[in-house]
Amino acid sequence: MSQYNFGFLDEFAKKEIRRCTIKAVAIPGYQVPYSSREMPMGRGFGTGGLQLTLSLIGENDTLKVIDQGSDDSVNAINLRDFIEMTCPGINTTTSTDKADIIQSRHRIPEKELKEEQLIVLQVPYPDPLVIVEPSEEKRKQMHGEGDYSRLLVKLYEDLIKYKEITISHRYPTRINDGYVIDPSPIPRWDVPKMHQSKALILLGAGREKKIYAVPPYTDAKPLAFDDVPFRVEDFCDKRGKRRACSKCGSVSSFLDEFVDSTNGKTVYQCSDSDYCAEYCAAQSKQPFEESIDG
Amino acid sequence: MDKVLEVKNLSKVYGKGCADCFGLTGPQADTNICPSCGSVVAAHDVSFDLYKGEILGIMGESGSGKSTSVKCLFFDEEPTSGSAVFYDDGKQYNLFTLNAAQQRQLSSRRFGMVYQNPYLGLNFDISAGGNIAERLLMSSISHFGAIRERASSLLQRAEVPTARIDALPKTFSGGMQQRVQIAKALSTYPPLLFLDEVTTGLDLSVQAAILDLIMEIQQEIETAMIVVTHDLGVIRLLAGRTLVMKYGRVIESGLTDQVLEDPQHAYTQRLVASAL
Numbered sequence: 001m002s003q004y005n006f007g008f009l010d011e012f013a014k015k016e017i018r019r020c021t022i023k024a025v026a027i028p029g030y031q032v033p034y035s036s037r038e039m040p041m042g043r044g045f046g047t048g049g050l051q052l053t054l055s056l057i058g059e060n061d062t063l064k065v066i067d068q069g070s071d072d073s074v075n076a077i078n079l080r081d082f083i084e085m086t087c088p089g090i091n092t093t094t095s096t097d098k099a100d101i102i103q104s105r106h107r108i109p110e111k112e113l114k115e116e117q118l119i120v121l122q123v124p125y126p127d128p129l130v131i132v133e134p135s136e137e138k139r140k141q142m143h144g145e146g147d148y149s150r151l152l153v154k155l156y157e158d159l160i161k162y163k164e165i166t167i168s169h170r171y172p173t174r175i176n177d178g179y180v181i182d183p184s185p186i187p188r189w190d191v192p193k194m195h196q197s198k199a200l201i202l203l204g205a206g207r208e209k210k211i212y213a214v215p216p217y218t219d220a221k222p223l224a225f226d227d228v229p230f231r232v233e234d235f236c237d238k239r240g241k242r243r244a245c246s247k248c249g250s251v252s253s254f255l256d257e258f259v260d261s262t263n264g265k266t267v268y269q270c271s272d273s274d275y276c277a278e279y280c281a282a283q284s285k286q287p288f289e290e291s292i293d294g
Numbered sequence: 295m296d297k298v299l300e301v302k303n304l305s306k307v308y309g310k311g312c313a314d315c316f317g318l319t320g321p322q323a324d325t326n327i328c329p330s331c332g333s334v335v336a337a338h339d340v341s342f343d344l345y346k347g348e349i350l351g352i353m354g355e356s357g358s359g360k361s362t363s364v365k366c367l368f369f370d371e372e373p374t375s376g377s378a379v380f381y382d383d384g385k386q387y388n389l390f391t392l393n394a395a396q397q398r399q400l401s402s403r404r405f406g407m408v409y410q411n412p413y414l415g416l417n418f419d420i421s422a423g424g425n426i427a428e429r430l431l432m433s434s435i436s437h438f439g440a441i442r443e444r445a446s447s448l449l450q451r452a453e454v455p456t457a458r459i460d461a462l463p464k465t466f467s468g469g470m471q472q473r474v475q476i477a478k479a480l481s482t483y484p485p486l487l488f489l490d491e492v493t494t495g496l497d498l499s500v501q502a503a504i505l506d507l508i509m510e511i512q513q514e515i516e517t518a519m520i521v522v523t524h525d526l527g528v529i530r531l532l533a534g535r536t537l538v539m540k541y542g543r544v545i546e547s548g549l550t551d552q553v554l555e556d557p558q559h560a561y562t563q564r565l566v567a568s569a570l
Contacts, residue, residue, distance in 0.1 A: 144395070145394060145395040145398055146395075147398065147432070149428050149429075149432040150428060152428075152431040153417075153427055153428045156423075156424050156431070156438065156441065157420050159438060160421060160423065160424070160460045161460075225436055225437060225438035225441075226436050226437040226438070227437050227438050227440075228438045
């Protein structure tokens with residue numbers, strides 16, 4: 001791969017992305033257009049996040065790549081391999097703690113991020129208004145005028161039809177009391193993690209050619225009504241008991257639900273594999289904790 | 295009396311326009327298309343004042359510029375020239391010099407508009423209550439219970455059965471759609487309301503009920519209204535003062551009784567004679 005520049009992108013491309021990133025940080029939540037480059041993979045496979053990572057990573061930086069919380073899924077492995085191949089001298093890790101840059105698809109790690117860390121989210125649809133307004137020109141005007149009433153009407157209609165807000169992911173979130181963003185398809189569970197986050201959150205949409213950001217220590221408020229507050233998924237069973245991860249027993253993580261193909265039973269497991277592994281390890285040291293978590 | 299709106303020399307030209315446009319069009323030229331450049335002079339030199347609680351009628355045939363004038367005031371169209379000052383709570387707003395965000399604020403909070411075609415005023419993909427909620431949410435009311443309550447009382451006021459609050463407007467009759475539009479326009483208790491051919495196309499009994507509703511509202515909350523219509527009956531019933539427009543010009547104006555009983559302009563005479 002020596003014929004390629006460090007980070008695959010040429011220096012001009014990286015410079016442009018960095019400039020757009022700075023602008024995105026300076027105007028929290030604003031979608032900065034950039035000239036998303038062709039990458040050796042299809043748009044929609046995380047090229048927006050990948051370009052951000054490639055333009056920001058340097059030698060000796062430690063990278064973690066996750067897909068829906070897992071370090072071992074195909075998308076995560078391929079992206080990690082590609083970045084390792086084109087960025088000689090970087091380290092990779094699966095540990096949230098040890099990473100400098102975390103590129104993620106559809107999750108923010110369970111463990112609170114630190115000031116010196118940076119998370120890059122892959123974004124399929126950057127504009128939250130796309131569900132109510134098809135014309136981009138009009139959407140830009142709506143953003144400019146802070147006109148989000150039609151998004152709120154969507155919430156109103158949900159409430160009258162289903163008695164609750166039915167948006168499960170890509171929950172529209174107001175940044176710094178200004179622009180409303182699409183926080184990428186993270187579950188509602190992860191939205192509060194963006195509020196006053198210590199780490200910089202960068203969001204990149206490769207196909208739609210937009211970069212936006214939630215700077216550290218910035219307000220991120222999910223849209224809601226005064227008397228119908230935003231709420232995250234609750235993982236309680238029919239008797240109201242919080243479900244635990246079948247692997248590590250944690251009752252405070254976001255759970256994936258799947259059906260065990262051998263016995264047809266529904267199984268719940270941590271979506272964040274690093275968190276799960278760490279929780280397991282911690283428990284083997286303190287075996288009594290399991291009975292407390294029950 | 296408190297002045298609500300002062301419109302001066304409002305003009306709207308569709309097309310590139312030329313120096314002769316205004317001279318070669320109008321009632322005396324019997325056209326509103328400029329013969330030298332082909333532009334359409336939809337409205338020219340429209341001036342009037344409107345006071346609190348007053349209903350001003352604008353009458354004229356199709357294409358006379360009535361709707362265009364009102365659309366300019368509601369920011370649906372951008373005027374070519376002229377000025378309009380809106381007086382609200384001791385403040386003055388020069389309508390055509392405001393920026394887009396300020397215009398939107400005014401039109402969503404302080405003005406109301408009821409269109410002839412409910413498709414323009416309502417979103418047919420969301421419920422009747424949702425339509426009203428949209429306007430309330432624009433004016434930063436964010437309490438779901440309060441919005442529900444207000445929407446329900448407005449629909450009740452407009453005599454739409456409140457049981458239909460969560461139904462889509464496309465399942466409503468034409469008269470009911472118009473009532474929902476009125477309820478939506480009134481949701482922020484605007485001091486200025488524009489009614490563009492609100493009763494056209496409705497049957498007579500429904501027309502009468504809608505006109506009753508408009509008059510009651512005018513008495514209740516003292517909203518100033520501009521009623522655009524080509525129906526002399528509506529003008530006679532609602533408007534205290536009337537402008538008569540033809541080919542984009544105001545050809546006659548005055549108290550409604552006076553205009554209808556003693557029309558001065560030949561066109562108005564013909565109009566009144568043909569209706570009676």
